[in-house]
Amino acid sequence: MKNRNRLIEPARLALVLILSQGLAMNAVAHGTGDGSSxxxxxxxxxxxxxxxxxxxxxxxxxxxxDAAVLVKKDKIAEVGTFDELKKQCSKRKHLGDATLMPGFIESHAHLTFQNVNSDIVLKHGITTVRDTGGPLLAPFGGEGQLRILSAGPIIQAPGGYPLNVFGGGSGGYDQIGIPVGTVQEAEEVVQQLADGGAAVIKIALEPGGESGAPWMEPHGDQPVPATPWPLLSLETVQAIVAKAHALGKRVTAHIGENTGAQLALEGQVDEWAHTPCAAIDEDLLQQAVDQGVKVVTTIDTLGSCSGIYDNVRKLAGMMALASDTGSEFIYGSEIGHDNVPWGVNGQEMHLMLHLTSGDGIDAADVLNVFKAATSGAGENLGIDKLGTLTPNAPADLIAVKGNPFERFKLLEYPDLVVSGGRIVVNNFKK
Ligand SMILES: [Zn+2]
Structure with a gap:
């Protein structure tokens, strides 16, 4: 890439730390689950x-x-100066005092299960969503529509989470959960999910009981089931991971406390679908970093959890010291929960920045937050160049007037949204 000598130092970061404890009660709306998003x-x-x-x-x-981005049809062709690129195309859009960037990637959402309108999400800056729990759908979108990648239903223990909290009867490929009782059943379900286009395999390792967790709140008129909830055996987790890896799929785990964390680590699960809600033992956090585990943030929606801020701080410190393992945070906001916006979540970014920055915030810390929602998330999804403005990347772009590196909130209301080269939102006059 050219022009790397023209980096901006976002020197005057006007980001103010307001670590709202967040009234994250009633966090999960109980959708009808009819899949009609x-x-x-x-x-x-x-x-x-x-x-x-x-x-x-x-x-x-x-x-x-002062850079320019040349888009050809549905792909990024080149980034350079306007003078370098202008001969290649007569159609131009000069945004002026604005910031242009890849469309954001939401790596933890429940759009289909909670009937969230995907057009609203797209118009609010998210061009790709990974739906992590809900009806199984083949990947679609990305051509003027929200790109949706689905995990399908969450593999769980019979009688356990999430079906015990969210309903869905005995579960299935059109529900939030699918129980497996044996290793053989687990392997068959992984095969079915992969055949149906699952972007990732998700498992639940949730015994319940964490204070402040949305899953410990009553849903509808259903009381919270007595804990501990049944868990998948280690043997089953290991079989799921082995089968998924053999099929080229990564495995993400819903965990919220030590028991689930330990199972996920021993089972070689690739990713934690949340930063855990309860305080996690430091040796387990260190093991996660050493094993290269990716951690999807979801800090804002779990803001009432007792251990989440400390977990983020500790993981960030450990990740910084062991960056060669590949362990890192991936932006995820839980679109579908009623306490987060249907689009980019500025508060999630704000919390990520302040909890991961250690002593004092510098420009690299701010860049890391943006990477976690763009290039880092795209790489984690395994889609080539998604979340970047590099040649042959999908032409998914957003722009805001002003500088969102100084004010994340702007990103919730983008002035330009482009999906697969098609303009979806345009508040620029010329
Ligand atoms: Zn979730």
Missing amino acids: TASTKTKKPPRCRIYTADRVFDGFELLS
Whole structure:
């Protein structure tokens, strides 16, 4: 990439630490689960080419000034200066005092299960969602529609979480959970999920009992089931992970406390779908970092949990000292929970920044938050170049007027949204 010499130092970070304890009660709406989240049917072709310029361009890795992005049809072609690119295309969009960047990736959501309108999510800056628990769907979107990748139902123990809290009867591929009683059943379910287009295999290792956890709140007129809830055996977890890996799928685990964390670690699970709610023993956190576990943040929605802030702080410190393991945070906000917005969540980014930055915030800390929602998330999803502005990346772009590196909130209301080269939102006049 050119122009790396024109990095911006976001020197005056006007981000104010307000660690709201958040009244995260009633966190999970109880949707009807009929899978009828709407999706637009826009399929118009993208233009042959278009050049976007902006005072600030974040390419998924670094913040560039006065850069231009050449889009050809539904792909990024090149990033450079306007002078370098202008001969290649006569169609231009000059955004001026604005910041242009890849569309954000939400790595923990329940759109389908909670009937969240995908067009609203797209218009609020998220161009790709990973739906981590709900009806199994093959990947779709990305051409003027929200790109949705699905985990399908969460593999769980019979009688356990999430079906015991959220309903769904005996579970199935159209429900929030699917119970497995034996290793053989578990392997068959992983195969079915992979055959149905699951982007990731999700398991639940949740015995319940964490104070402040949304799953410990009553849902509808159902009381919280008595704890501890049954868990998958280690043998079953290991079989799920082995089968998933053999099929080229990664495994993410819902965990919230030590028992689940330990099972996930011994089972070689690739990712934690949440930062755990209850305080986790430091040796387990260190083991997670040493094993290269990715941790999806979901800090905002779990803000009432007693251990979550400390878990983030400790993990961040350990990740910084062992960056070669690949362990890192991935942005996830739990779209579908009633205490988070249907789109980019500025408060999630705010909490990520302040809890992961250690002593004092610098420009690299801010960049890391953006990477966790763009290039880092795309790599974690295994989709080539997704979340970056590099040649052949999907042309998923957002822009806001002003500088969101100084004010994350702007990202919740983008002034430009482009999905697969098609403009979905445009508040710029020319
Ligand atoms: Zn969730």
